[in-house]
Amino acid sequence: MNNSLINRAFKLARGENRPALLTYTVAGDNTKKKSLEILKSISKYADICELGFPHNTPIADGGQIQTSAYRAIKNGIKINDVFSIVNKFKKIKKDKPIILMGYYNMIYQYNENKFIAKCKKSKVDGLIVVDLPYPENKVFASKCKRSKINFIQLISPTTSKSRLKKIINTSHDMIYYISMLSTTGGKLKVSAKKILTEYQKIKNQNKSKNVVIGFGITEKTIKSLKKADGLVVGSAICREITSSLKKRQNTVTNVTNIVRKLKNKIK
């Protein structure tokens, strides 16, 4: 998948001597329409957009993303709406990579093959399935590959050396390194130096894979991890949506401001 949009986004960022910025928002947060508007607006600054399909029993998400997910579900988001958001987004921004992220039960209920077909049709570039680790993900990952969809695996500080090798060997264009033992949105409790050392271990295995770092990344911490191929910000964005709604302010403007600031920090 050498020529994938995801690969190209990393190449572009590397050309500008900076990490790629990846954003995460929940589809349908707080409404279908608004989440599409947010996505369109932040994609001016984000290199890759992750879009969560919300689940009501998320076992790896912290409070901020849970709140966003519950809000989206309450406002009636369905899986097909998620695809239609991607579809509409891609009509305007056909070169901006979109990664869907969520939990396996949603895919299982939709049917794996149907889900992948639908991803392909709506031009989804990649998939992250939080609770489908290696080797359980082998079959699904190869199905994704056949449809030219990037299946993105995660690596954590607890991942053993032998697992690390296997995951890297079976990975596609991108690998997601979890900065610390935490759910999403936890406070960064490990030093940037230590995170980058672990990150380098992954890079040393295979330089050609794009490795991004996520979990605990905010305006405050993003600069310290600049050396990575890419950095993911999710909870900080979800938190902004929550606080904008509370203050009855424009979520699109406020979230875009945050993403712009994040981008400026790593330029």
Next chain:
Amino acid sequence: MKIKKNIPLIDQHDKLGFWGGRFGGSFIPETLKKPIEDLTKEFQKLRKNKTFIKKRDFYFKNYIGSPTPLIKLESLSNHLGGAQIWAKVVSEANGGAHKIYNATVHALICKSMGKKYIVGDTGAGYAGKMLSMAAKKFGLKCKIFMGAKDMKRQKPNCDAMRKNGAEIVPVYSGSQTLVDAVSECMRYWVSNCDNTHMCVGSTVGPNIFVKICGWSTSQISRELKIQLKKKFKKIPKKIKLINCVGGGSSAYGFWSEFIDYDKKQVELIGVEAGGPKRSKLHAAPLSRNAKIGILHGAASYVCQNKEGQIHETESISAGLDYPGVSPIHCFLKDTKRAKYTYATDEEALNAYKLVTKYEKLNPSLEPSHAFAEAIKIAPKLSRDTICIVNSCGDAKKDRDILKQRLGKF
């Protein structure tokens, strides 16, 4: 799909941890892979270790109080006519419920792994209470995750947990019941798995937790087998083992030694929570034909909508109020070895009334569901049929609910 003989059911899974090729597994975030692998290795090692088994048996006998009694409910049987009703009074175990077996084993494993902190989930509060007891006994720091709704309705158990020095973490997300407590506990473990051991309170969750819990509770059926042979000289020709099923830990423990028997001789009946009579909500994924889904790291029948969002459940019994069920019970259902039905809140309350009227027994709302089924079927059965109900919990914790619903306790 077929059950093999002479192999414990907990070990009849494939390489990826699936029973019958489709139930169970380990659907977990990458961060938990290593701690779960470590736990799996440790458990495999310990269960073969004679010193560990001796230690387990020592605590089962001297701390938990094994064996718990098997008694005939004469007056109730006479009143109903038909089959003889017996009860395995597991609620006589230290702490008042079967949850003590799993809690004790987890505390021993935690010790052996050199971890100082232990966390667990609880619905009815028994899993939490027992874990707090075991933690205290073995000098571990303990945190219990519990839905805010359950904390209100099972206050006596919360008091007990605090008394044992455990911290209760109230969970306010979702329906504020067991399902949310388990999610929150898993999230906590994701963040603290380097120094903390997690105990899943039932035969649910990632494969290894199903195994450890089933291995622990199977003590109940080992005792029962000996007791039956003593009382009847051999295993009687017609037995029905009736057990409530929420996650399914007590039912598996009650049945495990009898799975190899022909079902004409030993019938296994699981009773789920049917919820209030007039409500559409329930907690009965097996008997009310829920679809297979993934919840808390395992594939099982799950109450959920078409999209895969987990349904809210409703039951008077906090311990059964869970949208999923053990993969082992899904396997027993699909192989037709066990039969599953449900009792409504009202039926459970009526059963409680009847049992306490005729017998010196005080079953909690969970086993009252099982008694409801026994009461329903016994009159239609022959005198030589032995219905044994696992009275797996004591009603002390249900004081407030019983007062409110029946006007007395």
